[in-house]
Each structure stands twice: as C-alpha cells, then as structure tokens.
Amino acid sequence: MANRTAALMMGVALIAVAGCAKKRPPVLPPAPGESTTAPGTGGEGSGQVGNGALPGSAADFKRTVRSDTVNFALDSYDIDPEARAILDTQAQWLTQYPNVRVTIEGHCDERGTREYNLALGDRRANSAKNYLVARGIDAGRITTISYGKERPLAVGSDEGAYAQNRRAVTVVIS
Amino acid sequence: MLKLRMTIAMSGCLALGPLAAQEAPPPAPLDVPQVATPGAPAGQDAPPLEVDVTGGISAPMPIAIPYMPTPAVQSTPAGSTDDLGRQLAEIVTADLKNSGLFTPLQPGQLRAVVFPEVTAPAYDYWGGTGAQALVQGFVRSNGDGTLTVGCYLYDVFSKIELARQGFVVQPSDWRRAAHKCADTVYTRLTGEGPYFDSRIVYVSETGPKNKRIKRLAIMDQDGANHRFLTNGQSIVLTPRFAPNQQSIVYMSYVGDQPAIYVYDLASGRQRKVVQGVSLTFAPRFSPDGRSILFSMAQNGNTDLYRVSAQGGSPQRLTNSPGIDTGGSYSPDGSRIVFESDRGGSQQLYVMNADGSNQRRISFGGGRYGTPVWSPRGDLVAFTRIQGGFKIGIMSPDGGGEKLLTDAWGDEGPSWSPNGRVLTFLRSAQGSGRSQVWSVDLTGVNERRIGTPLDGSDPSWGPVRP
Numbered sequence: 324m325a326n327r328t329a330a331l332m333m334g335v336a337l338i339a340v341a342g343c344a345k346k347r348p349p350v351l352p353p354a355p356g357e358s359t360t361a362p363g364t365g366g367e368g369s370g371q372v373g374n375g376a377l378p379g380s381a382a383d384f385k386r387t388v389r390s391d392t393v394n395f396a397l398d399s400y401d402i403d404p405e406a407r408a409i410l411d412t413q414a415q416w417l418t419q420y421p422n423v424r425v426t427i428e429g430h431c432d433e434r435g436t437r438e439y440n441l442a443l444g445d446r447r448a449n450s451a452k453n454y455l456v457a458r459g460i461d462a463g464r465i466t467t468i469s470y471g472k473e474r475p476l477a478v479g480s481d482e483g484a485y486a487q488n489r490r491a492v493t494v495v496i497s
Numbered sequence: 498m499l500k501l502r503m504t505i506a507m508s509g510c511l512a513l514g515p516l517a518a519q520e521a522p523p524p525a526p527l528d529v530p531q532v533a534t535p536g537a538p539a540g541q542d543a544p545p546l547e548v549d550v551t552g553g554i555s556a557p558m559p560i561a562i563p564y565m566p567t568p569a570v571q572s573t574p575a576g577s578t579d580d581l582g583r584q585l586a587e588i589v590t591a592d593l594k595n596s597g598l599f600t601p602l603q604p605g606q607l608r609a610v611v612f613p614e615v616t617a618p619a620y621d622y623w624g625g626t627g628a629q630a631l632v633q634g635f636v637r638s639n640g641d642g643t644l645t646v647g648c649y650l651y652d653v654f655s656k657i658e659l660a661r662q663g664f665v666v667q668p669s670d671w672r673r674a675a676h677k678c679a680d681t682v683y684t685r686l687t688g689e690g691p692y693f694d695s696r697i698v699y700v701s702e703t704g705p706k707n708k709r710i711k712r713l714a715i716m717d718q719d720g721a722n723h724r725f726l727t728n729g730q731s732i733v734l735t736p737r738f739a740p741n742q743q744s745i746v747y748m749s750y751v752g753d754q755p756a757i758y759v760y761d762l763a764s765g766r767q768r769k770v771v772q773g774v775s776l777t778f779a780p781r782f783s784p785d786g787r788s789i790l791f792s793m794a795q796n797g798n799t800d801l802y803r804v805s806a807q808g809g810s811p812q813r814l815t816n817s818p819g820i821d822t823g824g825s826y827s828p829d830g831s832r833i834v835f836e837s838d839r840g841g842s843q844q845l846y847v848m849n850a851d852g853s854n855q856r857r858i859s860f861g862g863g864r865y866g867t868p869v870w871s872p873r874g875d876l877v878a879f880t881r882i883q884g885g886f887k888i889g890i891m892s893p894d895g896g897g898e899k900l901l902t903d904a905w906g907d908e909g910p911s912w913s914p915n916g917r918v919l920t921f922l923r924s925a926q927g928s929g930r931s932q933v934w935s936v937d938l939t940g941v942n943e944r945r946i947g948t949p950l951d952g953s954d955p956s957w958g959p960v961r962p
Binding site: 398400433434435436437438439441442443445446448449450453466468469470473474475476477478479480 | 705706707708709711732734735748753755774776778779792794796797798799820822823836838842843866867880882886906908909924926927929954
C-alpha cells in the first residue's frame with residue numbers, strides 16, 4: 324500500500340513536471356526515473372535534448388526516430404528495406420536509453436478475417452521485435468500486442484488506407 | 498437474478514411435452530373430446546401436410562395464427578392475459594415468417610377465436626382463408642403466479658389435430674412460450690429440429706471505425722430481451738456459448754493483455770482461461786463443454802491448442818510454422834475443422850481431435866477462413882475471400898461447396914441449433930459498420946437481425962431446455 328501510494332505520488336510529480344514543461348522555459352529538473360536511475364542515459368540525462376523533448380521519453384522517441392511505424396505488404400510480415408531503415412533508427416535510440424521499454428503493436432487491414440488477422444498482427448509485431456533484437460536490443464524490453472483489424476489508422480476501404488493499416492507501431496511505455 | 502429464474506424454469510416451470518392429462522387443455526375448453534393422437538398422420542386419402550425444406554424455392558406454406566384467447570382476463574407482471582394472447586400470436590407469426598418456410602396470415606385480420614374454440618377449430622372458416630395449417634392457443638394466469646400457454650396445431654384440410662403442447666412459464670419468460678409454440682409447429686411441419694427458443698450472443702459496436710467501442714451483448718434469437726454484458730472499456734471479440742449456455746467463452750483486451758476469458762452468465766464474473774502473457778484467441782467449446790479449443794500465438798507463430806474448460810495446462814494440437822486458427826469441433830467431438838496458411842494462403846483443414854491426420858479440404862480459389870462445423874455434422878460453413886467476403890458451405894471432406902451470400906463483407910458464420918440457418922456479420926465498405934444477418938442454408942431468406950446498435954461476431958446458442 325505504501326509502495327502504491329509512493330508510486331502514485333511519483334506519477335503526480337511526473338504529471339506536474341510535464342504540466343510545467345510548456346510554461347517554464349529551459350532549465351527543467353531531470354525527469355524522475357530515466358535520467359536519475361538509468362546509467363546508460365549518460366551525459367544527456369540532465370536536460371532537454373535537441374528536439375525539445377525529455378530525453379528517453381515517448382516524445383523524444385517519436386521526434387528522434389525516422390518513424391515509429393513500419394508498413395507491410397498484403398498478407399506479409401516481411402521487413403522490407405524501408406522498414407529496416409526505420410527500425411535501425413529505433414534500435415539506435417533504444418541503445419541510447421537502455422532502461423526504456425517498448426510495446427510493438429501489430430495491425431492489419433480489413434481484408435482478412437478477424438481471427439486470422441489477430442495472428443497476422445502478432446506476426447508483424449514479432450517481425451519488428453526480432454529485427455530490433457537482432458540489432459542488439461534486449462528482447463526483455465520489448466512486448467508485443469496484436470490488434471488484428473480492430474484499430475485501423477486510416478478509415479477508408481481503399482488500397483491507400485489498407486497500406487497504411489498494415490503496420491507495426493513501436494510505443495514507448497516507460 | 499435472471500439466471501436464478503432460468504434455473505427454476507429449467508427444473509420444471511417450463512413444462513414441455515403434450516399437455517399432461519390432468520392439466521390437458523387445462524381448463525378443458527368445454528370438454529371438447531380430445532382428438533385422438535397428436536401428430537397422427539393425415540388420413541390415407543389426404544397427402545401429409547408438410548413443408549418442403551430442401552429446395553428453398555417452393556412456395557412457403559400459408560398458415561393462420563389467430564390471437565390466443567384467455568379464459569379470464571387477468572393482469573400479470575408481463576401484462577394482461579388478453580394482451581399477452583395477442584402478442585404470443587404475433588411472436589409465433591414472426592418466428593414462422595422469418596423462417597422463410599411459412600406465409601402467416603396477419604393475426605389481426607383473422608377471426609377472433611373464443612376460448613372454447615381453441616380445441617374445436619372452425620375448420621370451414623379457416624378453409625376459406627387459404628391457410629393450410631392453423632395454430633390456436635390460449636393463455637391463462639395461474640394462482641401461483643405462473644402462466645400457462647396452450648399451443649395446438651391443426652391441418653385445415655384434413656381437419657385433424659397435428660400437435661399440441663402446453664407451457665408453464667414465469668411471466669418474465671412469456672416470450673419463450675411463444676417461441677416453444679413456434680418450434681412445435683415448425684418441427685411438426687418441416688421435420689427439422691427446433692431453433693426459435695434460442696439466444697444469440699454477439700459484439701455490440703458503436704463509435705468511429707478507428708476507435709470502435711465493442712461490448713458483449715446477448716439477446717433472444719429474434720432480438721428481444723437484449724442486454725449488454727460488458728461495459729465497452731476493453732475490446733471484446735468472438736463470443737461463443739458453452740453447450741450448457743451457462744457461460745460464454747470470448748476474447749478480451751482487458752488490461753491490454755488480449756486473451757480468452759470465460760464469462761459466467763449468472764454471476765457476471767469472468768476468468769482468464771490460459772494463464773501467462775501469450776496472445777490467446779479464437780476460442781470455442783467442445784460439444785461436451787469440457788474443453789475449450791483455442792489458438793495461441795508465441796513469437797509470431799500461431800497454433801491450435803485444447804485446454805480443460807476449468808483451466809490448466811494446454812495441450813498442443815498443431816505444430817506448423819504457419820497460422821493455425823479458427824478451430825471448431827465436429828458435433829461428436831471426434832474431429833476439428835480449422836484454417837491454416839501453411840500451404841501459402843489461408844485454407845480449411847480437417848484433423849482428428851488429437852491433432853492427427855491433418856488434411857486440406859478447400860480448393861476453390863481465393864482464401865478460406867472462420868470454419869464452423871454444423872450441429873448436424875454434415876456441413877462446414879466458412880468465409881470465402883475472393884473479391885468480397887462471402888459465406889459458404891461445404892461438406893467436411895471438401896465436396897459440394899456452395900456460396901450462400903454475395904456481399905462486400907460477410908464474415909464469421911454461426912449455425913442455428915438445428916443447422917438450417919446461419920447468422921453472420923455483414924460489414925459495409927468504407928464506414929466499416931457491421932450488422933448481424935442470417936441466411937438459410939439453401940442460400941435464400943437473407944435477412945437482418947435487429948440490434949440496438951451495430952453488431953458483429955454473432956454466435957447462436959443451443960435451443961433452451
């Protein structure tokens with residue numbers, strides 16, 4: 324119970340910091356968590372990085388990597404050259420912040436049946452995960468979740484929408 | 498608690514079978530002599546009255562279901578008995594009409610049947626209406642708070658009684674008496690099994706396509722008695738009834754850990770079936786209710802497993818590097834139909850229940866998924882993806898394939914308990930909105946089953962006891 328309360332207060336503190344971030348210019352206290360406890364964050368731990376986001380944060384990830392999303396061909400889970408280039412930048416960032424954990428979401432277009440797409444989304448998420456692991460990221464830092472066709476990004480029923488919806492999205496969770 | 502009442506109903510309040518002697522035409526309307534044998538064959542010179550269910554193109558049978566009188570107008574928690582008599586006739590009418598095999602005359606335009614007439618039909622009048630069969634009945638409020646509904650089926654031309662049944666129900670179950678009456682008529686005239694007194698569990702949908710809110714919901718087969726089971730906070734998918742109808746197995750994203758759960762209808766509680774963090778999905782009960790067949794994905798590979806309905810460690814049934822999912826048992830539990838992309842594209846396979854003797858059965862071109870074995874055992878229904886998504890059937894050895902629908906997005910068939918009708922989801926191009934539909938296994942009588950919001954993943958439960 325005490326732990327939970329402490330964790331809760333930490334959360335409140337975090338929110339407070341985030342809330343202040345916009346109004347109070349340059350010098351922010353280091354974010355609790357990553358910057359103080361993560362040895363790997365090195366010299367960049369005590370302040371903002373070039374992109375204006377807290378180092379090691381989800382915002383930092385999104386601004387630093389080429390994309391948080393890789394796309395796939397129809398009914399495929401192959402990592403193509405474009406996806407490799409994207410995942411390489413993700414691996415680089417994850418190497419820089421070794422205490423950060425991520426979830427990779429696998430998604431499909433609507434042209435597969437519901438259960439098959441759950442399996443296909445799982446395949447896609449694991450393809451992206453395996454690539455990052457091959458790039459030296461600890462598998463224990465990466466969880467996967469398949470959404471099948473339940474959470475499309477583009478809502479149309481056309482080839483353009485389908486191409487956007489066949490994707491694996493890397494989401495920073497801590 | 499609905500469940501409690503149901504249990505009571507099962508243990509005797511819903512009395513089935515021919516009206517017992519002591520309560521036969523309960524207040525034996527005017528001591529009309531009982532007609533010899535219910536269900537007696539028509540006389541030798543009259544052809545038997547029956548509906549052709551094979552072709553699906555022969556003319557539906559005209560049938561009359563007049564309002565059901567009451568011996569005494571009394572108020573009940575379900576309404577007054579005379580009003581119930583009208584509604585009961587209308588429910589029987591709707592059931593038979595929706596089967597596609599009958600063309601009921603409008604109950605409100607028929608002769609007002611008085612109570613003593615229930616067991617002594619005015620055959621000459623009914624002969625003049627064009628009806629070939631006649632359903633009469635009555636409703637009575639009993640001293641103990643229950644209702645008795647009598648249901649009589651007559652052959653108008655041969656002027657004989659074909660069947661009679663009496664149902665004693667709690668007022669809250671009054672609609673079930675109408676469905677049981679319709680089932681009596683349907684089974685007697687078609688030779689098919691009953692299906693009107695059954696429920697459908699499905700996923701109620703609302704909200705934008707990229708942020709759909711999905712809730713488990715349950716309703717009677719005709720859309721009545723609708724209620725939501727989950728609140729929509731987590732995505733829920735693919736609910737399926739346990740054979741005893743006391744629980745539902747489905748998939749939920751609760752806690753962002755998508756996995757299969759068993760939902761207990763009486764308590765509203767749910768429990769995770771397979772412990773651990775692996776993605777588990779595509780669950781279905783075995784016909785005896787003791788096992789749950791499901792899929793589990795591990796490191797990007799999905800296989801079929803079986804686990805005790807009580808939980809425990811799963812037994813692996815397939816071991817291919819492809820996606821093996823969508824498993825469904827044959828009604829005798831000896832075989833399983835499933836889908837796999839092991840050969841390069843999603844196709845249907847059959848294997849023994851222990852996983853042995855796996856072989857492909859679909860070869861028609863395009864992809865095939867969501868197989869489900871008919872409760873009769875002789876057919877497998879599926880979704881075929883070729884151009885659009887279509888509902889089709891084939892025999893379990895792969896022969897006799899036939900597509901039943903031709904729309905943009907029909908998916909996920911589920912059999913009616915008598916194996917004669919399929920319910921499925923139909924989704925619209927663009928908006929992605931989906932609704933619950935049904936179609937006969939002959940490919941006719943396509944119709945929407947009304948739901949308060951959009952709906953998907955319908956699963957038809959067994960006939961209620």
